[in-house]
C-alpha cells in the first residue's frame with residue numbers, strides 16, 4: 001500500500017435552522033482540495049396551507065427524523081462513521097428551538113463516534129457551497145431566503161454585508177403572501193407563488209417599490225399586496241378599475257421584489273467593481289429571479305451563478321463543506337462551547353480559508 | 356467602481372448623438388446609470404450627463420415609472436440643495452422620460468478613491484487604532500467635512516437615500532493648501548483634501564423625520580465599514596461633525612441606535 005498518499009478528508013454536516021432538516025457528507029481531495037458531494041439528504045417540515053411553521057413543531061420534526069436522515073446520509077455516501085474527520089452543525093442564525101435540537105443531535109454523534117465538532121454560520125455555508133458548485137471565484141453574493149436578504153461581498157477575510165432588508169426578509173414576504181392566498185406550502189410556498197406568477201402578467205399592479213441605497217424593505221409591499229388580495233376576494237377591481245387574478249398578484253409581487261433585489265445587487269457590484277454575481281438561499285431557486293439577475297449581469301458584461309434546489313434550499317452538505325474548510329485551517333468547536341445562537345451575522349466569521 | 360473597465364460598448368442616449376464640440380466620454384457605469392462628460396449642453400464648459408438606460412431585466416412599465424420618477428426627483432432635489440447652499444452640482448437640463456439629466460461637472464475623484472489612496476498599502480488586518488488616530492488628522496478632517504455635508508443636506512429636509520463614499524466627490528483645493536513635507540506625504544494629504552460635493556441623488560426623498568435621517572446615516576455607516584474596514588473607527592468623526600452642523604442631530608443619533616439594533620436583530624432567522 002502507498003503510505004505516502006494522503007487520505008481524503010470527510011465531514012458530515014447537520015442543518016436545521018428552519019423547517020428543513022438536512023444531513024450531508026462531503027469529501028475534500030487531499031491534493032486539489034476539490035470537494036465531492038457524497039450524500040445530501042433532506043426532510044422538510046411542511047405546515048398546512050394558511051399557516052407558517054412554528055419553532056416548537058419544527059424542532060419536534062427535526063428530533064423525530066434526525067436518526068433516519070443521518071442513517072440515510074451515511075448509506076448514500078457509503079461512508080462508515082470511523083472515516084469521518086469531523087461533525088459540522090449549524091450554530092446559527094436561525095430559529096432557536098430547531099437549531100438546538102439539531103445541535104444536540106450533532107453533539108451526540110461527536111461523542112458517540114469520538115469526532116471533533118465544528119460550528120458553522122449558516123449564511124457562510126450557503127456562500128461556500130454556492131462558490132464550490134458554480135466555480136464563481138469572487139462574486140458579489142445575493143443571499144435570499146425565508147429569514148435573510150443580504151448583499152454580500154468578500155473583502156479582507158470576511159464576507160461583508162453591503163446591503164440587506166431593513167424589515168422582513170424577501171422569502172418571508174413571499175411566504176406570508178402565500179398564506180394570505182392560502183396556497184399550499186408543499187413543496188414550498190415560494191415555489192407555488194412562482195408557478196402561479198407564470199400564469200399572470202396581463203396587468204402589473206402598482207406595489208410600493210422600496211430601495212434605500214443597498215438596502216430595501218418589504219413589509220410595505222406585503223401590506224399593499226394583502227390589501228389588493230382582499231379587494232380581489234371581495235370581487236372588487238384594482239385602484240385603476242382593472243380586474244386581476246391571484247396569478248396577476250403573484251406576478252406583480254415577484255416583478256417588484258425581484259427588481260428591487262437585482263437593483264441593490266447591481267449597486268453593490270458597481271460599488272466593488274465586480275461583474276460576477278452568485279445567488280444563494282431558497283429564493284435563489286426562483287427562475288424568474290435568476291433570469292432577471294442574468295439580464296442585469298449581462299448588461300454589465302458579467303454573468304450570474306446560481307444553483308438548483310439541492311444546494312439553494314437549506315441543506316446539510318453546505319454545512320459539511322463550510323465546516324470542513326474551517327476545520328482544515330485548525331478551527332474546531334469544543335464541546336462545552338458548542339452552543340447555538342439565533343443571531344449570528346455573516347460578517348462575524350473570520351474567513352481564514354480565503355486570502 | 357469599474358469606471359473605465361466597462362467591458363461592453365453601450366448605445367449612446369439619443370441626446371448625445373447630436374453634434375457637439377467634443378465627443379462624449381463615458382466616465383462611469385455606475386450603479387444604474389451611465390455618466391458621460393460632454394460639451395453638448397454648454398460648448399464652453401464640460402458637463403456631467405447622467406443617463407438611466409432602460410433596464411432589460413425590469414418589467415417595462417415598472418422601468419419607465421422608476422426612471423422617470425428618479426430623474427425628476429434627482430433634479431428637484433439637486434435644485435433645492437443648490438438654492439440652500441448644500442454642496443452639490445447644479446442642474447443644467449433634463450429630459451425625464453428620455454432618462455437623462457445634465458449637471459455641473461465636478462473636476463475631482465470620488466471620496467472612496469481619496470480614502471483608499473490615503474490608506475494606501477496599510478496591511479489589510481491593520482485597522483487604525485485609538486493611539487494612531489492623531490496621525491490620521493487629514494483623514495479625520497475629511498470625515499468631518501463629510502459629516503458637515505450630510506448635516507447641511509439633512510437640514511434642508513433632503514434624505515440622500517444612497518450615501519456611500521462613491522457618491523461623494525472631492526473637489527481639490529487650489530494649490531498652496533497642500534504644504535506637504537515629503538512629496539509622498541504631500542500626495543497622500545492631497546488625496547484626502549478638497550471640498551466634499553454630494554452627488555447621485557437618484558434615490559433621494561424629502562423628509563424631516565428622525566427615522567429617515569437615521570436610516571440615511573446608517574446606510575452611510577455600513578457602506579463605510581464595508582468599503583473602508585481599516586478606517587471604520589474614524590466614522591465617529593462623521594457623526595461628531597454632523598452634530599455640529601445640524602441642530603436636530605441629537606435625536607437623529609438616538610434614533611440611529613434603534614436602527615442599528617434593528618439591523619442586528621434581522622440576522623435572527625436563517
Ligand SMILES: Nc1ncnc2c1ncn2[C@@H]1O[C@H](COP(=O)(O)OP(=O)(O)O)[C@@H](O)[C@H]1O
Nearest residue numbers: 383385386387388390403444459460461554555
Ligand atoms: N457631476 C459630476 N461631475 C463629475 N463626475 C461625476 C459627476 N456625477 C457623477 N460623477 C462620476 O460618475 C460616477 C457615477 O455617478 P452617480 O451619479 O453616482 O451614478 P450612479 O447612480 O450610476 O451611481 C460617480 O461615482 C462619479 O465618479
Ligand SMILES: [Mg+2]
Nearest residue numbers: 385521522555
Ligand atoms: Mg453612485
